Amino acid sequence: MIVVPGPASQKLGVEIAKLLNVEIAPVTFKTFPDGEVYIRIDKELKNELVIIVQSTYPPQDYHLMQLYQMIDAARNSEAEKIILFVPYLAYSRQDKKFLSGEPLSSRIVCETIEHLGADEIFVLDIHSEIVLKFFTIPAHNLMALELFGSYFKELNLINPLIVAPDEGALEKAKETAKILNCGSTYICKTRDRHTGEITVTLKELDVAGRDLIILDDIISTGGTMAKAIEMAKRQGANRIYAACSHPLLIQSAKVRILQAGAEDIIGTNSVDSECAKISIASLFVENFHK
Numbered sequence: 001m002i003v004v005p006g007p008a009s010q011k012l013g014v015e016i017a018k019l020l021n022v023e024i025a026p027v028t029f030k031t032f033p034d035g036e037v038y039i040r041i042d043k044e045l046k047n048e049l050v051i052i053v054q055s056t057y058p059p060q061d062y063h064l065m066q067l068y069q070m071i072d073a074a075r076n077s078e079a080e081k082i083i084l085f086v087p088y089l090a091y092s093r094q095d096k097k098f099l100s101g102e103p104l105s106s107r108i109v110c111e112t113i114e115h116l117g118a119d120e121i122f123v124l125d126i127h128s129e130i131v132l133k134f135f136t137i138p139a140h141n142l143m144a145l146e147l148f149g150s151y152f153k154e155l156n157l158i159n160p161l162i163v164a165p166d167e168g169a170l171e172k173a174k175e176t177a178k179i180l181n182c183g184s185t186y187i188c189k190t191r192d193r194h195t196g197e198i199t200v201t202l203k204e205l206d207v208a209g210r211d212l213i214i215l216d217d218i219i220s221t222g223g224t225m226a227k228a229i230e231m232a233k234r235q236g237a238n239r240i241y242a243a244c245s246h247p248l249l250i251q252s253a254k255v256r257i258l259q260a261g262a263e264d265i266i267g268t269n270s271v272d273s274e275c276a277k278i279s280i281a282s283l284f285v286e287n288f289h290k
């Protein structure tokens with residue numbers, strides 16, 4: 001067994017290899033002057049079970065192309081089996097055609113990965129489980145809720161409440177609340193399909209004097225989180241933690257969220273970010289062995 005830590009997930013890949021106590025295949029990578037991607041896996045992979053670790057956070061297309069090339073390289077090297085850990089699977093928010101004339105972007109990604117020769121894939125907290133149906137190979141969605149629970153247990157929160165930023169995320173909030181033995185609720189959010197404008201509907205939350213964890217799958221521009229935090233602050237919440245599986249944190253998202261009143265931003269190392277405070281290496285290793 002060999003782990004290939006892709007350029008986008010180097011630390012995570014090395015951590016996984018250490019936990020599995022297996023060798024690492026170093027990857028040489030560069031960008032040609034015209035912008036094209038170059039990858040070389042610097043190890044013999046013939047007859048090996050190869051685990052490629054590569055998240056596809058922004059720049060998504062660049063990281064996807066690196067992933068495609070690593071799968072192809074492993075297949076060309078006659079690897080026995082290729083298992084992928086792609087914590088953030090890009091384009092998963094485009095799980096259907098919202099407007100006529102649109103492509104089904106998530107399906108393009110899944111079909112390409114499979115066509116290139118991956119045998120199995122693990123992802124983390126995928127935005128839409130529908131996307132996994134585009135694979136015919138085994139595809140697993142891992143959830144880091146236990147890890148979030150353990151992280152927040154250490155903070156000795158005051159009468160905590162887990163808040164889902166929309167109704168769809170309530171189940172995850174409930175699961176995390178069970179671990180912390182506390183309550184959960186959700187905020188009503190809608191997004192305009194044309195402008196991307198978010199509307200957060202004010203709902204009376206029982207938050208006065210309590211510590212809040214607002215838990216989302218992705219923080220991208222920080223717009224959803226900032227609105228939720230402002231609303232909770234207005235209603236008298238105490239400390240508010242902005243938590244997510246995938247801290248994309250585009251442009252000034254961090255400033256936006258902290259200015260809105262967040263105590264901290266907590267993400268996983270699905271994304272190589274300074275807010276990646278929770279490692280998902282053990283989560284992959286435990287599930288990989290199941």
Ligand code: R5P
Nearest residue numbers: 216218219220221222223224
């Ligand atoms: C959308 O439904 C997701 O669950 C997140 O709430 C969304 O992607 C966050 O995006 P942003 O940070 O740009 O508001």
